[in-house]
Every structure is written in structure tokens, then in C-alpha cells.
Amino acid sequence: MNCPECDANLKIPGDASVGEIISCPDCGADFEIASKNGAVCELKHAEKVGEDWGE
Template sequence: MPKARCPICDEMIDLGERPHVGDVIECPSCGVSLSIEQKGRRWSLKIVEEEEEEWEEEEELEEEEWEEEEWEEEEEEEEEEEEEW
């Protein structure tokens, strides 16, 4: 099974049977978020930047806001249709 060392605490981490480049895992020893990297046949771990995590959170919030706006637009359309009748 592929393994890689945590760049923070030096813990050797088992990446599972089929790791995928870009997957984010957490170091079981120090808890830091790590992105799986591969160079040739060698696996490594890179610290996930806080900006990336914040961007993902912002993206989720934008999706929720978009869904709310879409729902509000549908309500407005229904009200307009009712007024026409």
C-alpha cells in the first residue's frame, strides 16, 4: 500500500489501496489537512493552504445563496401568474 510522510510531524501515513492525486486527508497524528501528490511512482503529501479551504467554504455558501435566490424567483413568478388571472 502506498505511504507518504506528513510534512509537519513526520508521521508515515497509509494512503489506502488506490490514492487519488488531489484528495485531501487528515494526518492522524497532528490533524493537519494534506493533499495527496504524486511525482512519478513516488507519493507525497502537501499542506492544504487555508485559502483553499476558505475558497471551498465560500463556494458552498454561494451555491446555497443561489438556490435561495432561485427559490425566491420561482415564488415571484407564481405571484405574477396569480395576479394575471
């Protein structure tokens, strides 16, 4: 599928799961896999690192 930001070709590994982050190799935008049905993925913009993120 293509990057929703810059239209570059996004290669999503077959074993990628919902909740994983995919980065566009061209524009660097980060997307979260929101849903996955076979090879069809729905992407949404990934959340930014928050002040409370971590362990």
C-alpha cells in the first residue's frame, strides 16, 4: 500500500500485527497498523512520544 502522507510505496511485513508502527522510508512519517485483514491494512497516524511514556 501507499504512504497516506507522501504516496511512497509502504512495504508492510506479512507478520506485522495490529498496534505495530510502520515508518515510511521516503518521508519518515510513522503510522500505526489500526486493523489488518489478510494483506489489507488500515493505517492511522502514530501517537507522538508522550511525557509519561516508558517503563
